[in-house]
Amino acid sequence: MEMECVTEFPHTHMDRRPRKRPRFAWDAPQLHPKAQPGIYCGQEVGNVTSHGTSRVLSDQASIFVKGLAQKGSPPWRDDDKDGHFMFALGENLTSRYKIHRKIGEGTFGQVLECWDRETKEMVAIKVVRGIKKYREAAMIEVEVLQLLGKYDKSGSRCGQIRNWFDYRNHICIVFEMLGPSLYDFLRKNNYRSFPVDLVREIGRQLLECVAFMHDLHLIHTDLKPENILFVSPEYVKVSDYKVTTRSPKDGICYKKLPRSSAIKVIDFGSTAFECQDHSYIVSTRHYRAPEVILGLGWSYPCDMWSVGCILVELCSGEALFQTHENLEHLAMMERVLGPIPPHMLKRVDRHAEKYVRKGRLDWPEGAISRESIKAVMKLPRLPNLVMQHVDHSAGDLIDLLQGLLRYDPSNRLTAQDALRHPFFTRDYHSRF
Numbered sequence: 160m161e162m163e164c165v166t167e168f169p170h171t172h173m174d175r176r177p178r179k180r181p182r183f184a185w186d187a188p189q190l191h192p193k194a195q196p197g198i199y200c201g202q203e204v205g206n207v208t209s210h211g212t213s214r215v216l217s218d219q220a221s222i223f224v225k226g227l228a229q230k231g232s233p234p235w236r237d238d239d240k241d242g243h244f245m246f247a248l249g250e251n252l253t254s255r256y257k258i259h260r261k262i263g264e265g266t267f268g269q270v271l272e273c274w275d276r277e278t279k280e281m282v283a284i285k286v287v288r289g290i291k292k293y294r295e296a297a298m299i300e301v302e303v304l305q306l307l308g309k310y311d312k313s314g315s316r317c318g319q320i321r322n323w324f325d326y327r328n329h330i331c332i333v334f335e336m337l338g339p340s341l342y343d344f345l346r347k348n349n350y351r352s353f354p355v356d357l358v359r360e361i362g363r364q365l366l367e368c369v370a371f372m373h374d375l376h377l378i379h380t381d382l383k384p385e386n387i388l389f390v391s392p393e394y395v396k397v398s399d400y401k402v403t404t405r406s407p408k409d410g411i412c413y414k415k416l417p418r419s420s421a422i423k424v425i426d427f428g429s430t431a432f433e434c435q436d437h438s439y440i441v442s443t444r445h446y447r448a449p450e451v452i453l454g455l456g457w458s459y460p461c462d463m464w465s466v467g468c469i470l471v472e473l474c475s476g477e478a479l480f481q482t483h484e485n486l487e488h489l490a491m492m493e494r495v496l497g498p499i500p501p502h503m504l505k506r507v508d509r510h511a512e513k514y515v516r517k518g519r520l521d522w523p524e525g526a527i528s529r530e531s532i533k534a535v536m537k538l539p540r541l542p543n544l545v546m547q548h549v550d551h552s553a554g555d556l557i558d559l560l561q562g563l564l565r566y567d568p569s570n571r572l573t574a575q576d577a578l579r580h581p582f583f584t585r586d587y588h589s590r591f
């Protein structure tokens with residue numbers, strides 16, 4: 160097998176993919192976090208209260224300004240219209256952290272790669288939007304991260320918090336620097352699937368993280384390939400004989416594989432405590448469980464559904480349920496997994512009543528267009544989908560996925576059950 164080693168995975172740069180959907184979790188009232196915004200956690204935060212001359216910059220958040228890498232704080236700038244922090248590459252965030260580049264953007268704010276002058280290492284700093292509801296959510300994330308850090312002593316499962324502070328009305332959370340997300344990797348690889356042995360290693364670590372969180376009575380609620388990061392950016396290029404397109408240079412086509420399968424889960428901004436009210440909508444659309452859509456209330460099993468969707472996506476290269484609409488989403492589930500149990504359809508809440516007629520899903524009658532019906536029709540049944548992409552261990556994988564994607568949350572596999580499944584315990588001589 161031809162192989163070329165590369166040390167840096169090209170980072171995503173503000174990838175604005177259409178499939179990303181805002182979550183609705185923050186539209187519903189949240190419990191008050193124990194930690195309060197506005198408390199500095201003891202580190203030097205530099206110029207926190209300085210209100211220098213207001214300088215309105217262009218819409219672009221990152222503008223390169225030469226000669227700003229001095230020790231002081233940058234000039235005061237207004238936030239952009241969405242409450243995002245405005246900065247210039249090369250300048251300081253606080254006097255401790257120097258901004259290198261922007262590596263991500265999400266609902267909550269921006270993630271900046273920064274040089275930590277104190278520890279002499281790169282860190283990822285999430286600079287949260289300066290808006291009350293995001294500040295409050297960020298404080299819940301800090302609380303969850305601290306709890307996870309307390310029990311995950313080896314720091315092997317969840318992205319580790321290093322520090323946090325409140326700077327110019329922005330909660331800043333400092334994380335260890337990790338590599339690209341699973342989604343970044345798939346995208347840069349032209350959505351080519353991962354080998355099943357790699358899917359197994361990722362699945363195992365993901366389930367260990369979920370089991371660990373569930374043991375602590377925490378529900379992540381937003382598991383998706385964007386929130387699972389490879390620890391290292393290193394990858395290897397291997398020749399890929401499956402694809403038909405060839406590299407014009409040498410006639411051989413390559414696909415990238417991570418050098419190490421080690422992953423960590425990030426983004427605990429939507430994590431719910433078991434005791435909270437679980438009726439509001441959670442999860443990013445494609446990974447949302449049926450009980451959430453049907454308004455039946457949700458708990459730990461909603462994470463397991465997301466894990467099922469993620470594993471299918473890693474095997475096939477593409478999101479399983481590519482939809483933005485509830486009825487179409489439910490119809491896609493029925494196409495791939497069979498009919499939704501009548502006892503679940505009977506209990507739907509008043510928002511979901513319109514998707515049910517005479518005790519069954521109102522499909523295809525309720526479809527909004529012929530295209531929508533076609534999109535549902537072209538989906539294969541789960542076993543066929545897996546067999547199209549997986550060359551060995553397909554039987555075990557199908558069985559595992561059928562357990563993770565059970566409609567009734569009370570029958571769905573738990574994280575501990577899943578870890579004991581033959582897909583993980585059988586000796587497959589994995590090369591990852």
Ligand SMILES: Nc1ncnc2c1ncn2[C@@H]1O[C@H](COP(=O)(O)OP(=O)(O)OP(=O)(O)O)[C@@H](O)[C@H]1O
Binds near residue numbers: 171263267335337
């Ligand atoms: N520790 C890290 N190391 C490297 N990159 C990171 C790290 N944390 C976050 N990122 C990058 O920043 C992106 C956004 O981070 P995160 O998901 O925490 O933000 P968010 O605002 O909560 O996003 P969302 O809209 O999904 O809730 C990630 O998808 C990832 O690409």
